[in-house]
Amino acid sequence: MIISVASGKGGTGKTTVAASLASVKDNCVYIDCDVEEPNGHLLLNPKIDFEEKVYKKLPQIDYNKCDFCGKCVEVCEFNALINLKFEIILFEEMCHWCGSCKYFCPAKAITDREKEIGVLRCGSVNEHLIFADGILKIGEISSVPLIKELKKKVIKEKINIIDSPPGTSCAMIESVKDSDFCILVTESTPFGLSDLKIAADVLNEIGIPFGVIINKYKPEFKEMENYLNDNMMDILLKIPFDRKIAEDYSKGILPVFNNNELKNAFAGLINNLKTTKVPEKTDV
Amino acid sequence: MLNDMNEGKAKNKSGKIAVTSTGGSMDALVSEQFGRCQYFLIVDPETMKFEAVSNLGEQMQSGAGPKAAELIIGKGAAVLLTGHVGDKAEEALKRGGVKIINGLKGTVKIKDAINNYLSKKTEQ
Numbered sequence: 259m260i261i262s263v264a265s266g267k268g269g270t271g272k273t274t275v276a277a278s279l280a281s282v283k284d285n286c287v288y289i290d291c292d293v294e295e296p297n298g299h300l301l302l303n304p305k306i307d308f309e310e311k312v313y314k315k316l317p318q319i320d321y322n323k324c325d326f327c328g329k330c331v332e333v334c335e336f337n338a339l340i341n342l343k344f345e346i347i348l349f350e351e352m353c354h355w356c357g358s359c360k361y362f363c364p365a366k367a368i369t370d371r372e373k374e375i376g377v378l379r380c381g382s383v384n385e386h387l388i389f390a391d392g393i394l395k396i397g398e399i400s401s402v403p404l405i406k407e408l409k410k411k412v413i414k415e416k417i418n419i420i421d422s423p424p425g426t427s428c429a430m431i432e433s434v435k436d437s438d439f440c441i442l443v444t445e446s447t448p449f450g451l452s453d454l455k456i457a458a459d460v461l462n463e464i465g466i467p468f469g470v471i472i473n474k475y476k477p478e479f480k481e482m483e484n485y486l487n488d489n490m491m492d493i494l495l496k497i498p499f500d501r502k503i504a505e506d507y508s509k510g511i512l513p514v515f516n517n518n519e520l521k522n523a524f525a526g527l528i529n530n531l532k533t534t535k536v537p538e539k540t541d542v
Numbered sequence: 543m544l545n546d547m548n549e550g551k552a553k554n555k556s557g558k559i560a561v562t563s564t565g566g567s568m569d570a571l572v573s574e575q576f577g578r579c580q581y582f583l584i585v586d587p588e589t590m591k592f593e594a595v596s597n598l599g600e601q602m603q604s605g606a607g608p609k610a611a612e613l614i615i616g617k618g619a620a621v622l623l624t625g626h627v628g629d630k631a632e633e634a635l636k637r638g639g640v641k642i643i644n645g646l647k648g649t650v651k652i653k654d655a656i657n658n659y660l661s662k663k664t665e666q
Contacts, residue, residue, distance in 0.1 A: 336604065338605065340611065
């Protein structure tokens, strides 16, 4: 099964939650899809076995065939091409390689070429936990092709924990899609609530079941629970706002290793998801 | 990133001057923005006749600068007077053979900007 961990707001504790889940249960795969700033490796200390380069495609114009009609420029949604009538300029970092220019070129002057956009790293934390993450090259506009490659590391027979990037953009959607369940991590602040609402809307739109973990939980911030109750969203876990957890985190220690209560809570959570969600899928 | 062999390949015989503008007349104020200005005034310095072109890039999400460069190169501009040009637009303008004069302030009228440029040019 695939469990993704997303948030909306950054800094709510996605990686702490994802790494904790992966650590309390055997037979897991942890995949850090936050390729713009991966940090799961800091908490899990994996041994990296190999790296793979990841490429994206870009249009290549054959000037022996191009007659500068400008069709490619017209169909480019991202303004990555401009036509000087004696040269077509491509701004590589703006190209999403949708393939429209190649498809529509009347002179068939466009082919594709590859450009390296980052690396993918694979390894393991111990015999129970497989690790993968990706590092996007600085200046690359889109992390989506790298996340797509990274998600090929999912092992169907195992419990796959996907650590999504923050926000609700293409990168987050690419990370969480195909999940059996998504855990949204939020915090007891107005910012956490505001971004949680957006993330919840996205998951409802793409049809992924989800529950919420409130990290840095403060009971006095009632708006959070009011919203969750009003919208019938499940609260999976409340992690208290605790100095000890923050101190451990600052040393790269997961809270589950020093706190049995939390360890049991995470283990219970993953067991519940495993038993309730998998049969649902097979019924469909 | 790009092949520098082609730089300046375009020859602009017309010698037209493009100015980024907040309005469609010679009395309008200069726009300090290049990619996201409201209008380009394309002026023929020989006759001082001009064409006002509205800039679609004003509403573009991204890539407004290079698009604006494409537009004024297509209109035959040899010189651009503006406040500031971004990196990508600058690259496109150079390759299109357009000379960039930047640093203009939004308090200057288009006609004064052009006269100022032309008088400096003759001094040289």
